[in-house]
Amino acid sequence: MSIATGLSGVPQLLSRPYKYLRLEWVGELSMLRVRTCVKPIQCYSLAGLTEMQRVLDDIAENPGLVRHLVLSSDVTGVFNFGGDLALFVLLVRAQDVDSLKMYGRRCIDLVWWLEHAAERGVHTTALVQGDTLGGGLESVLPFHKVIFERSAQAGFPEVLFNLFPGMGAWPLTIRKAGFAVANDMVLSGRLYTAEQLLRRSLVDLVVDDGAGEMAIFDVVRAVDPRLRGTLAALHAQRMAAPITYESLLTTVELWAETALSLTTRDLRLMERLARAQVRKVGGDEEGAVEEIKRIELDTAWGEMRSGNTGFGEERGTGLTAWGALND
Amino acid sequence: MSQFFADLVVRTDEARRAFETHPVVLDAVAKGLSVERYRTLLLELYHVVWHFNPVSAAAASRVPDSEVAVRYFLYAHMHEESGHEEWVRNDLEAIGVSRAAIEAHDASPFTRALVGYNYWAADRRDPCSALGMLYTLEVIASVYGGPFAAAIKEALLLEGERGVSFISSHAELDMEHMADLRKVLNTVRGEAARSAIVESVLVNFHHFTRIIETV
Numbered sequence: 001m002s003i004a005t006g007l008s009g010v011p012q013l014l015s016r017p018y019k020y021l022r023l024e025w026v027g028e029l030s031m032l033r034v035r036t037c038v039k040p041i042q043c044y045s046l047a048g049l050t051e052m053q054r055v056l057d058d059i060a061e062n063p064g065l066v067r068h069l070v071l072s073s074d075v076t077g078v079f080n081f082g083g084d085l086a087l088f089v090l091l092v093r094a095q096d097v098d099s100l101k102m103y104g105r106r107c108i109d110l111v112w113w114l115e116h117a118a119e120r121g122v123h124t125t126a127l128v129q130g131d132t133l134g135g136g137l138e139s140v141l142p143f144h145k146v147i148f149e150r151s152a153q154a155g156f157p158e159v160l161f162n163l164f165p166g167m168g169a170w171p172l173t174i175r176k177a178g179f180a181v182a183n184d185m186v187l188s189g190r191l192y193t194a195e196q197l198l199r200r201s202l203v204d205l206v207v208d209d210g211a212g213e214m215a216i217f218d219v220v221r222a223v224d225p226r227l228r229g230t231l232a233a234l235h236a237q238r239m240a241a242p243i244t245y246e247s248l249l250t251t252v253e254l255w256a257e258t259a260l261s262l263t264t265r266d267l268r269l270m271e272r273l274a275r276a277q278v279r280k281v282g283g284d285e286e287g288a289v290e291e292i293k294r295i296e297l298d299t300a301w302g303e304m305r306s307g308n309t310g311f312g313e314e315r316g317t318g319l320t321a322w323g324a325l326n327d
Numbered sequence: 328m329s330q331f332f333a334d335l336v337v338r339t340d341e342a343r344r345a346f347e348t349h350p351v352v353l354d355a356v357a358k359g360l361s362v363e364r365y366r367t368l369l370l371e372l373y374h375v376v377w378h379f380n381p382v383s384a385a386a387a388s389r390v391p392d393s394e395v396a397v398r399y400f401l402y403a404h405m406h407e408e409s410g411h412e413e414w415v416r417n418d419l420e421a422i423g424v425s426r427a428a429i430e431a432h433d434a435s436p437f438t439r440a441l442v443g444y445n446y447w448a449a450d451r452r453d454p455c456s457a458l459g460m461l462y463t464l465e466v467i468a469s470v471y472g473g474p475f476a477a478a479i480k481e482a483l484l485l486e487g488e489r490g491v492s493f494i495s496s497h498a499e500l501d502m503e504h505m506a507d508l509r510k511v512l513n514t515v516r517g518e519a520a521r522s523a524i525v526e527s528v529l530v531n532f533h534h535f536t537r538i539i540e541t542v
Contacts (some may be wrong), residue, residue, distance in 0.1 A: 046340045047341050272474075
């Protein structure tokens with residue numbers, strides 16, 4: 001770690017005692033590396049969200065200090081599993097809509113900061129090196145550059161347990177990939193490979209496994225000499241297709257209301273996923289991604305047995321969708 | 328005044344996650360337990376459940392009229408929980424532990440610490456602290472009980488609810504209890520009572536984690 005001298009904000013930024021984040025300063029590029037380590041289950045816990053917001057607030061309070069913000073994960077094989085499923089189960093069972101909305105607001109506050117990073121003079125890059133589900137995928141979409149290592153998989157599985165991704169997935173996906181892709185991704189619950197996401201313009205760069213770290217420096221070094229122009233262009237880009245805080249907030253409120261109506265079966269599916277995440281943490285090869293595939297197959301077989309296949313490809317949670325994995 | 332339940336969730340979230348992410352808990356939820364360890368866990372749980380209503384009664388007897396909703400909630404809850412230690416006995420018998428062995432079992436120091444703290448808190452700290460005990464046990468039952476029961480059934484090849492009836496049924500029952508508990512927690516107005524409830528949740532999660540750790 002190299003700490004630039006004469007920059008009074010850097011020690012403050014790096015000296016906070018974070019429990020779920022690891023910060024690193026690369027002085028020559030004014031680059032702040034943030035590695036998340038919400039161990040052992042890498043997700044957006046309340047404490048993790050609070051720490052991330054603290055980092056962003058520190059950057060905002062020291063304008064001009066950070067030119068590049070880079071997010072990655074310290075947990076092997078997992079970028080982020082998204083929302084804290086156990087917390088959701090707790091709040092849904094307590095029928096606590098206020099806390100669900102509070103959780104959602106904390107998430108969109110991060111999205112909103114990243115959405116306006118260019119105005120703050122900060123170029124943002126995310127490196128994804130493993131499974132990225134639901135809120136984990138939503139959280140990388142506002143970044144200016146999104147790099148995936150080849151084996152990383154991502155998707156919005158929420159529809160499988162009767163919910164939807166409510167922290168920016170729709171507008172962020174529509175803006176990057178178009179309405180049809182957003183429709184397919186959110187309503188199918190499918191998982192996508194890095195290459196598939198690249199073809200859909202949700203990912204900017206796919207590199208071989210293990211090459212992500214080098215790719216970060218390639219991206220940052222390419223942008224840095226023309227940073228002011230790039231940031232102005234990115235600011236203008238977001239003005240061309242604006243996302244409002246009000247729309248994010250309204251969606252969060254709808255998400256929270258929808259979560260309250262989840263049934264015991266839906267919560268059981270959520271628990272299956274949570275249990276699968278735990279298995280992966282315990283060293284099993286199969287984790288949440290494999291469990292989602294099993295849930296999709298169960299759903300597909302259930303629909304075939306009941307004859308309820310009338311939604312065609314849009315229903316798409318089962319065998320048909322998996323047959324299209326090579327798209 | 329803020330909604331206390333929401334405040335409680337935030338202030339105790341790290342303790343909940345510390346329980347949830349403890350390696351022994353992770354392993355138990357993912358893979359279940361051996362029959363020997365499951366027997367030990369139920370034997371410890373038997374003591375926790377046995378003392379649940381006496382602790383609640385001790386607390387109810389001291390709840391002031393300013394928090395009368397808490398007293399009435401404890402009455403109703405005691406009625407619902409009455410006899411549940413028998414469910415644990417039945418599960419223990421289903422997995423080969425005799426009544427004599429249950430009677431002869433000495434609870435671990437951590438179980439005694441948990442139960443002892445809850446009596447002390449109801450008597451000396453604040454009677455509303457019993458709600459912290461309830462919150463912790465209901466979170467554990469309703470959020471983690473279902474997956475844990477499923478893992479135990481798979482690991483021990485148990486049929487139906489045999490051997491897991493206490494954990495399974497509480498996973499279902501406590502879904503409704505959580506909503507009722509939120510409502511009564513939101514009626515608590517006193518700052519001292521609120522602080523005592525937060526402390527109780529932190530201590531109960533801590534001791535419960537230690538109990539499972541040593542099983």
